Amino acid sequence: MPIARFSPFELLLLKSRSQVDTATLLLLAWVLVHRQHVSEGQRRRRLAQVTAQFRHGHELGPVMSIAHSQDLQAIQLAAEVVRKECGSERSLSIIHQAITVATDDGELSLANHYILRFLADLLNVAPMTLNTLFKELTGTPLATPEDPSRDAYWQTHDPDYHARKAREAEAAERQHQQAHARAEQQQRKKEQRHQQKQQKQQEKQQRQEQARQAREQEQQRQREQTRQQEQERQRQQQQREQAEREQRRSRQQDSRQQHHQEHRHRQQRASPPPPDRTTRALSVLGLTPGATRVEVRHAYRRMAQLHHPDRFYSESEHQVALASARFQRIKNAYDYLMQTY
Known part of the structure; x- marks a missing residue:
């Protein structure tokens, strides 16, 4: 206990x-x-x-x-x-x-x-x-008894009551003003930080937009370059195909001319006298006797374009030599006919 x-x-x-x-x-x-x-x-x-x-x-x-x-x-x-x-x-x-x-x-x-x-x-x-x-x-x-909670009591028993109250009120007002000033300063700082943050975000967005535009421009440039390259490749391909077609036609024509010449040679061997030089020149240009001077000039231009040696630069040396000889015969025939007509 x-x-x-x-x-x-x-x-x-x-x-x-x-x-x-x-x-x-x-x-x-x-x-x-x-x-x-x-x-x-x-x-x-x-x-x-x-x-x-x-x-x-x-x-x-x-x-x-x-x-x-x-x-x-x-x-x-x-x-x-x-x-x-x-x-x-x-x-x-x-x-x-x-x-x-x-x-x-x-x-x-x-x-x-x-x-x-x-x-x-x-x-x-x-x-x-x-x-x-x-x-x-x-x-x-x-x-x-007096009530010490009332102002009248302290006015009687404490002469410095009002002065002290005034000082306390003034100090409280100063503290309030200082607190208000600090609050305003903090608010301004907060607003400045917010503005700076927004400005940074805007600058970041601008940089991102500029980078995006630069990427799009680069992609557009690459697409344009690719398109041009593709067009150039197609043009070169078309040129090669055209050159091949011309070469095939030239070879076919050479083959026909060779066959015709062989046939003419056989006929010449079989026939009495060979044709004269004018007839041979007209034959080289693909014309018949009686052709005019204008027809001779047109035929020469057409034959020169078809049989010029530069068109056979990608062929073998033998083909280039044949083309050169063929072109020379065409030119000689043209020069002779222009002198004769």
Whole structure:
């Protein structure tokens, strides 16, 4: 079973020869510690003077310590002891002593104003009785205590109240202005950061758009280059195919001419006299006797285009040599006919 622990005041009551006197002693000490402009020694001497007839049998130091500690539980216990053990006369005597120690210097502190009313309530002393007793002892009525929460109290008891309030208000206004300025500065910085961020995003988007346009231009250039290369390849292919067709026609014509010449040679061998030079020149140009000078010129141009040696540059040397000989015969025939006509 745990051992009960007693408070300092409960220990005093257990050791006291008179619990009522000890309880009264604490209530009076509670009033004394709220006296203004009084030293601790004066408080103890006044308490000893008022309680000289008490039979508590212990020192005053522990009681003063409990009163200074503002132990409300101890004060409540003391009031209950007095209320239980004392009659109305003793209660009035305690109130009388409390008023006496609270008003020795003629001034009642605000705290003791409330303490006297609190003690009177605890000891069942009516407010009217308290007022009457206070007036008999001090010569002045017990007025309603001032409210320290109101400005009027501090205007009376603190002359510097308004100046201090003005300084506090000014300081608060400065703090408010500084806080507002800091908030505006932070807001401006925030807006600047936001603008910088947007600007960076816009610059990034512009760079991306420029890069995209550059890629598209490069792709377009490559497509155009590919298209041109394809067109050039097709043109070269067409030229090669045209050259091959011309070569085939030339070879076929050479073959026909060779066959015709062979046939003519056979006829010449079989026939009496060979044709004259004019007839042979006309035959080389593919004309018949009686052709005009204009027909000779047109035939020469046509035959020169078909049998020029440059058209056979990709063929073998033998083919190039045949073409050169063929072209020379065509030119000789043309020159002869132009001189003759």
